[in-house]
Amino acid sequence: MPTTRFPLKPLLLTALGLRLATAALAQQKADYPIQAVSFTKVKLADNFWLPRLKTNTDVTIPASFQRCEATNRVKNFEMAAAKSGKFATTYPFDDTDIYKTIEGAAYSMQLEPDAKLNAYVDELIQKVAAAQEPDGYLYTARTIDPQHPHAWAGKERWEKERELSHELYNAGHLYEAAVAHYEATGKRNLLNIALKNADLVCATFGPGKRAVAPGHEIVEMGLVKLYRATGQPRYLATAKFFLDQRGQYKGYDPKSPDVWKNGAYWQDHQPVVAQKEAIGHAVRAEYLYSAMADVAALTGDKPLLAAVDSIWQNMVGKKLYVTGGTGAASDGERFGQNYELPNATAYNETCASVADVYWQQRMWQLHGDAKYADVLEKVLYNGLISGVGLDGKSFFYSNAMQVKNAADLAHPEAQRSGWFDCSCCPTNLARLFPALPGYVYGQQGRDVLVNLFVSSTADLQVGKEKVQLVQQNNYPWDGGLQFTVNPARATAFNLLVRIPGWARGEALPTNLYTFAQPSAAKVEVKVNGQPVPYQLRNGYAVLPRKWRKGDVVTVTLPMEVRRVVANPNVREDLGKVALQRGPLMYCAEWTDNQGRASNLIVPPTAQFTATYKPEMLNGVTTLTATVPAVQVNEATSSIQTVQQTLTAIPYYAWANRGKGEMTVWFPAKVVDVDLVTRPVVQKEEKK
Template identity: 40%
Template sequence: MELSSVNNNQKVTVEDAFWSNYKQLVAEQVIPYQWKALNDQLPDTAPSHAIENFRIVAGEAKGDYYGTVFQDSDVAKWLETVAYSLRSFPDSELEESADEVISLMGRAQAEDGYLNTYYMLVEPDNRWTNLRDNHELYCAGHLIEAAVAYYETTSKREFLDIMENYVELIRSTFGSEDGKLQGYPGHPEIELALLRLFDATGKHEHLELAAYFIEQRGQEPHYFDMEKERRQSLGAPATWNDQNTNFGLGYAYMQAHLPVRQQQEATGHSVRAMYLYAAMAYLARQTNDAELQTVCDTLWDDVTKRKMYITGGLGSAVNGEAFTDAYDLPNDSMYCETCASVGLVFWAKQMLLLSPDRKYADVLERAIYNGTISGMDLDGKRFFYVNPLEVNTYQAGRKDQEHVKQERQKWFACACCPPNLARMIASIEDYAYTQTEDTLYTHLYIAGSVETRLDELSIKLTQKHQYPWDASISVMVEGNGQFKLAFRIPGWCEGAAASVNGETLASDELVNGYLVLDRMWENGDQIELTLPLPVVRVYSNPKIGMNQGQVALQRGPVVYCLEEVDNGKSLAGLRLPRESEITAVFEENLLNGVVILEADGFTASESEGLYQSHAPMLEPIKLRAIPYYAWCNRKAGEMRIWTHET
């Protein structure tokens, strides 16, 4: 299926068995399903009330506000997903529905530009009194991002105009000037949005406001302390967090423990961290700020070398949905929120735009094939908020694991993850390529084509392959002239081979992990890349105590897991011998078509007592592993990624 979109002067067409299926799923199932959720039309599901809140504000319905303080953001992310989907799947009926929601927002907007249904209905006299907890600027950010995406897809200005009016109010309210509030959001998001708005409009005031919010964060005297005093003087209602405990994390919870240029390690709420770091990298690129770029790299190394799960999951603790200490990566009580992995994808893209380097694209790829899409059933109608690496039914009643679900849920009272994942999938092509004046970088192998211009030359690349199950990649070049094409050789790949028009190239001479081909190209030139896909046994750093003596399996970018439905109960008793050969088999009719892994192994026999003086008997078993992202699509039960090796 050919799916086309135009973004940043690149026209990208997706004709990829893997991602075309996901994009079509979002268009045909996820968007309609989430629309029903937002309109309280899903049976046996907690109501959202998000659309109804706007109707009440607009005077077109009666009732009270319902939902979290950031309920508006769910509508925003749905609209953003619609915008991306329309690029590939034009749908006049869907576009009309989106236009109606946008018109409703316009009717709900206050005369001065303000637009937040919680405050307009619940605390109309207390605007901007609790930036720490109540997500006003966060919601504004998601609405801005949606408006930019919708404008770029449809060229319709109504939504963009609504949000630029809102931004004017925000600019007149916040800043370092006398008479303005010198605050910033407890949950970063508007920073990214303003930078996108700057890109879309070219208006430097949006860039300046984004820079203000980023640079003001964590400065002393601390704004949130002053805000609390102001809130008390105004008689505003007390909040759940009035003592500023932040789950015991202090200001790190909202990424305000230090000014951004002083931050050296990832701490606090993992999603907030990802959104902030992505904005910092974005700003560093827009302003050519080498110091800020260095800070981003320092934080990148801390996250990816000390605090990231093998799936691209982030956040080791349910308390504060947060990072913990380096190498503290529990598999069963972790958080690994879907939004955190999606945020990691956003950050990786910005780092690649700053500096094309394989280390960023490898993490990007790890996240999109594992820790993000694991957050949704293959039918697009059930979702994980947290993504465990191990589920043990014998631990299901533990207090510290009550956040871990053994099955995906229809919806959530706090429903940030489903629409966040949807907008990422709908725009997956936006992560495949970046370019400089004379070089086109291919970061992701997604079959289809890209059309762009390099040094005033029009070029087109067309990829053909069956990635990630097979990595024999054919690339046809259309374009005449001298330019550079750079192809990522993944860090997991050994023995890559490349040729142009049948002439073998030296594929071990890489620049930051990329095979750079600089030559005089002609229409019809053919590039062949072969990336071997052996099954790799992955071992964790010895400092990760809970993984010692265990092994994980990975093939290409795909991480594998063992499920009860294939291997029986008590997965903790499974053993994979070091000498066992692991075979990879493609099963077309399983889980939408996947490569499974099989190996001879053992399972420990059951015993009646808790402890015994001899090792358990080991019984032979054929071990069967499936891609982690597809677990819990057949039957609920145990699952684990890390398996004991003997």
């Protein structure tokens, strides 16, 4: 794919596109109480996120397209257009890697125009259009050779949708890419493909027609996005229909404890309004919960809202890793039981973190409580960006919590990979990163809410007045935040700045994790240099004022090193502590700690020093302390502790310097010793 950049002329919506947008606005009535400020209105100037977005634009997206070419994902569309050949990749959902990368490219081009990338995407869209069947069906795993479709697909369309085919999953990612491309470029070429397919889906599924609970959710989210873009009620109605089909299938055994046999793996064990627990495949689940929030917001469905609220409480209260990762069990990439959060076998799929960001954003838009943004921030800065290497082209599919022995080191997830047969995670990251500006701000009437602390300039409209909001900081390394308010003319509104839970003494908005000791440090808020009292509402400092050009708000967040302890029910973490500074969780890696990480102890008396090191791992703040380290003398079979410097790095940055031990949780004292026999590697005799 070409990478040379040329400025693009601003892309204007066609008259038809304007009518489409106007129709959508006219049709929609109910919606989220809080609206996110569009990514197109926020321009980043940030030292933490902007380089990552640039790496995504310059490296990740081109690499994703190149790998889609090299692995025959693009060829599948070409063969489908020719109706000749043999499906050339492994999974029937491989089509989505192209859709997700197009989505990322669309967002990226809005932020940084690129004429050659624009032309390449249009070429890909032409190939997608050519692969679409006349009635709108689009699924290369069948269209290439309908007489011999993919083994997961079934003999007829939709036959295996509940279990394996992923026909509707492919459609959902197509819809999301199409809306992103339309919003970013104003062009309808991909949107028309999506609408044709969605009309087929709506004609096929619904009351009195075919019924199914989609096996891998996301079509529901995609249909909602098409509804928003067009205002066509059938798209929202079909999204709700798919939600309502869960728990209706008679082929499962509801009494079986096996999630595969009772439908829980697919979240199909109960009607959605009866579900109270995060269960089954974590990515599918969090896409489902995102769609439940969407439909609840747009229809006012109170039972649906109550269900998704209960599921959120269960997940954040009993099933969330301290890094924000979700999905403890590798068998099925799924949630475990309550408090089942193992470290050595933690799965934490990167895609699950992407899905969780979508879900937390929607919960925040529903309720306006900072606790949802607190969880979103935890995921973003820890369990999500750990999924991509600093080079932008190496990835984790699952994100470990500890690597400590020979078996761990031999596991493929002990080091990053360039691509996977199932490569959903790299392409999911490619689409999320450039959309990040859309997660910074929200509005509700005359309330302007600041959720994320990212240096940027936002162009807002409060009532009838234009307001520019300039944010400057060195977050997450420094807790000093500055906001300059520039209304076109003096304007009264409320500026709500999130005071993170970690700055208010909450490690998490549930009792799953808490800080080991309280802190006396306070958050300080000033307006034009003068301290101001403020009301704390739902985790936000509310600053009502008639704002004038050049008004400056400063917020100082305490950036202490805090010890985090887990709920006693999380037996894996009893007697252990994790380290947090600001929003970042830390880990110890072998390369900074004399070749080991699993032998380090962090007693309550350890005093940590935070030091910013611009030359290390693209610039990180490290934590150091003198702590006891367990050492074994093999000659005498004796064990002792010695004082050693512990160096901890942000969790997201691990595994960028080779393969070795790593740990997030540290014992606070020695209470037992596990005897592990290291395998002896026999030297092979030369022949």
